[in-house]
Amino acid sequence: MTAVSMTVNGKPVSADTEDRTLLVYFLREELRLTGTHIGCDTSQCGACVVHVDGKAVKSCSLFAVQAQGAQVTTIEGLAKDGKLHPVQEAFRDNHGLQCGFCTPGMIMTAVDMIARKGVMDRQTIRHELEGNICRCTGYVNIVSAIEDASKRIAGPKDVNAEEKAA
Amino acid sequence: MIPYPFTYRRAGSVAEALAMLAANSEAKLLSGGQTLIAAMKMRLANPPELIDISGIRELNYIRVGGGTVAIGAATTHFEVATSAEVARAIPALAHLASIIGDPAVRYKGTLGGSVANNDPAADYPAAVLALGATVKTDRRSIAADDFFTGMFSTALEEGEIVTEVSFPVPQKSSYKKFQNPASRYAMVGVFAAKMKDGVRVAVTGAGPCVFRVPAMEAALAGDFSADAIAGIAVEADGMNSDIHGSAAYRAHLVGVMAKRAVAEAA
Numbered sequence: 001m002t003a004v005s006m007t008v009n010g011k012p013v014s015a016d017t018e019d020r021t022l023l024v025y026f027l028r029e030e031l032r033l034t035g036t037h038i039g040c041d042t043s044q045c046g047a048c049v050v051h052v053d054g055k056a057v058k059s060c061s062l063f064a065v066q067a068q069g070a071q072v073t074t075i076e077g078l079a080k081d082g083k084l085h086p087v088q089e090a091f092r093d094n095h096g097l098q099c100g101f102c103t104p105g106m107i108m109t110a111v112d113m114i115a116r117k118g119v120m121d122r123q124t125i126r127h128e129l130e131g132n133i134c135r136c137t138g139y140v141n142i143v144s145a146i147e148d149a150s151k152r153i154a155g156p157k158d159v160n161a162e163e164k165a166a
Numbered sequence: 167m168i169p170y171p172f173t174y175r176r177a178g179s180v181a182e183a184l185a186m187l188a189a190n191s192e193a194k195l196l197s198g199g200q201t202l203i204a205a206m207k208m209r210l211a212n213p214p215e216l217i218d219i220s221g222i223r224e225l226n227y228i229r230v231g232g233g234t235v236a237i238g239a240a241t242t243h244f245e246v247a248t249s250a251e252v253a254r255a256i257p258a259l260a261h262l263a264s265i266i267g268d269p270a271v272r273y274k275g276t277l278g279g280s281v282a283n284n285d286p287a288a289d290y291p292a293a294v295l296a297l298g299a300t301v302k303t304d305r306r307s308i309a310a311d312d313f314f315t316g317m318f319s320t321a322l323e324e325g326e327i328v329t330e331v332s333f334p335v336p337q338k339s340s341y342k343k344f345q346n347p348a349s350r351y352a353m354v355g356v357f358a359a360k361m362k363d364g365v366r367v368a369v370t371g372a373g374p375c376v377f378r379v380p381a382m383e384a385a386l387a388g389d390f391s392a393d394a395i396a397g398i399a400v401e402a403d404g405m406n407s408d409i410h411g412s413a414a415y416r417a418h419l420v421g422v423m424a425k426r427a428v429a430e431a432a
Contacts, residue, residue, distance in 0.1 A: 002174065019174035019216075022207075041167050043204055044348065046270065055244075055273045061203050062274070065174045066218065113269065130350060131268025 006070050008033070009077030019065050024048045026064035027074060035075040035104050039133070046132030049105040050074045056112035058131070075104035078111065087111050087149040096145030098136035106132050110146045119150045169206035176218045180225065180304055180327060186217045187325040193217050195327065197240060197279035200271045220276065225329060230255045236332040239278025247272060256297070258339040258357065258431070262289050265343060267350050278328040281313070284320050284375065286406065287351035291376035292341060294331060296357035296368035302330040317374040336361050338390070340431035342423045343371075346410055353411055354419040358382075358427040360390050367424060372405050372416045382424055392429040395421070 005014040008031060015030045027033045027050065036059060039047030043061040050059045051073040078085035087110050090096065097103045106129070113120070113128040120128070125143050134142060174196075177183035187193055194213035196202060197220050205211040219225065225240035230251040237246060246252055247264035266272055266280075266289050280290040281301060294301065294310045301308045304327045313321050322328070336359040343355035352371030359366050365386040367379045385394045400420045405413035 018171065020169045020171055020206075022168070022203075025168075041207070043200065043271070046268070049270055056270055057273050058270045060207075061200055063174060063199075063203070066199075066220075068176075109269065128269055131270045 002065055004064050004068055006064075006067050006072055008072045009074060017064050019063065021064045022060055023050070023052075023062045023064045023067055023072075024059035026067075027059060027072075030064075033074050033076050037101055037104055039101065039105075044131075044133065045102070046105040046109060047102050049108040049132070051108060051112065054112075054115075056109050073108075075108060078107070085111065086152045087114065087146070090149035090152060091142075091145040094141050094145035094148055096138070096142045098134075098138045102132060102134045102136075106134070106142055110149060114146070114150045114153055117150075119154050120147065122147060167207040169203075170209060170212045172206075172213055173215045174218065175215065177222060179222060180219075180329060183217055183219050183222065183327060184304060184325065186215075187327075190215050191324065195219050195282075197282075198242065198271075198275035199279075200267065200275040201279070201283050201285065219327070220274075225278065228252060233335050234332050235259065235335060236330055237277050238330055239328045240276050241278075243267070243272035243275045243277070243280075244269075246277065255335050256333060256339060258336075258341045258359075259293055259297075259333060262293050262341040262343075262357070265289070265345070265350070277331055281331060282320060282322060282328050284314055284318055285351075286317050286374050286376075287346075287353075287355075287371040289341070289343065289352060289355055289370065292352075292355050292357035292368045292370040293333065294368075295376050295378060296359045296366045297333045297336060297339065298359075298361065298366055299331050299333045301328060302332060303328055311378075314376050319375070334361060338431040340427040342427040342430065344419050344423055354416055354423050356420065356423040356427045358386070358424060358431055360386070360431065365390060367427075369420050369424075372400075372420050374404075374406065379420070379424065386428065390428065390432050392425040392432070395424055395428065 001016040037047035039045035043058050048060040125146050193215035196216040196218045225238040227238040229236045235255050243263045243266045253260040299310045301313045339359040341357045344353045354372045355370045357368045365383045367382045370376045382395045400417045402413040402417035405416045407413040
């Protein structure tokens with residue numbers, strides 16, 4: 001067993017865990033943060049995406065010991081003071097989910113891509129979503145939600161600029 | 167899925183990693199882990215000890231100058247894909263890195279890990295071989311033509327650590343991949359490069375190991391255009407054949423992707 005410490009959703013956490021414990025199991029079973037899902041468990045589906053030091057990674061393909069000292073954000077950490085994150089709001093408003101199983105990973109991936117790319121066209125969003133699979137095949141509304149969210153996060157100034165350009 | 171038990175150790179320097187490897191000959195190096203961890207979960211790999219080299223600062227850099235792009239082994243695909251310096255010097259290399267796997271994989275996966283693993287369908291080996299790059303290790307420099315020796319096999323010795331890959335800057339180059347729609351691995355990927363002393367064409371995904379196509383290189387040396395290789399067929403014998411495509415299909419794709427790569431580069 002190894003003592004592992006990290007900051008999860010702003011709170012310091014420590015636990016003794018086996019070196020072979022994957023980060024996703026550490027989050028779900030040790031910390032009881034079950035919003036992060038296990039889908040394919042072969043690093044293809046993206047249901048387990050969380051942020052480690054600000055980067056969206058697959059927590060099924062990373063050992064908890066590798067995240068020693070890291071800042072980890074899960075889906076539970078996005079809403080602030082009872083208010084949903086703009087990406088969560090956009091998923092709700094655009095009906096960006098059906099069964100909802102892939103949604104935590106989709107949203108964590110979306111937050112990362114918007115931070116890197118800002119307002120994107122639909123083709124770029126689809127390329128950036130290559131590591132996330134929706135078994136309901138609800139991609140049209142997921143892409144719409146991310147497109148909408150990217151504009152909300154960019155703010156009214158950028159949206160106006162886009163409208164003027166159009 | 168849970169791997170067999172192992173001991174995890176983190177190396178702070180190449181010297182420290184070498185000492186750890188010397189102390190346990192069965193230990194494996196862990197870099198981005200996007201192949202190794204998946205293999206361990208499937209219990210196809212069972213190392214008793216993992217030595218994590220992903221945090222070694224001396225292995226994380228991109229240096230452009232003197233006609234080469236030198237990239238440290240622990241540099242991630244994301245870092246290469248988003249490097250303005252790489253994009254200016256060898257745009258095809260930045261593009262190649264930007265289409266490996268998916269964004270989450272690119273944040274973790276590294277250049278050194280990719281070349282040391284030498285997956286038959288990995289992208290980087292095509293660039294390393296086509297550009298005639300040099301793979302540097304803790305003890306020597308290995309030419310690309312000598313480095314990739316077979317399926318998942320390289321010239322690396324036991325306990326040897328890749329530290330850098332140095333890519334000569336070509337006059338023109340392009341990488342075209344026909345990707346598996348699920349895994350994003352190359353069904354066939356062709357990297358074509360016009361160097362100052364000749365043309366090199368390398369193919370990944372099609373065979374058990376990345377390989378060059380001398381007939382195309384000779385034709386392109388005189389006329390660097392897609393038309394110059396239009397009549398060159400590649401033998402299906404020895405190509406990979408699986409549920410994703412037959413050997414004949416892959417052989418045909420080599421010609422198609424090579425023409426597209428040359429057309430884009432020319």
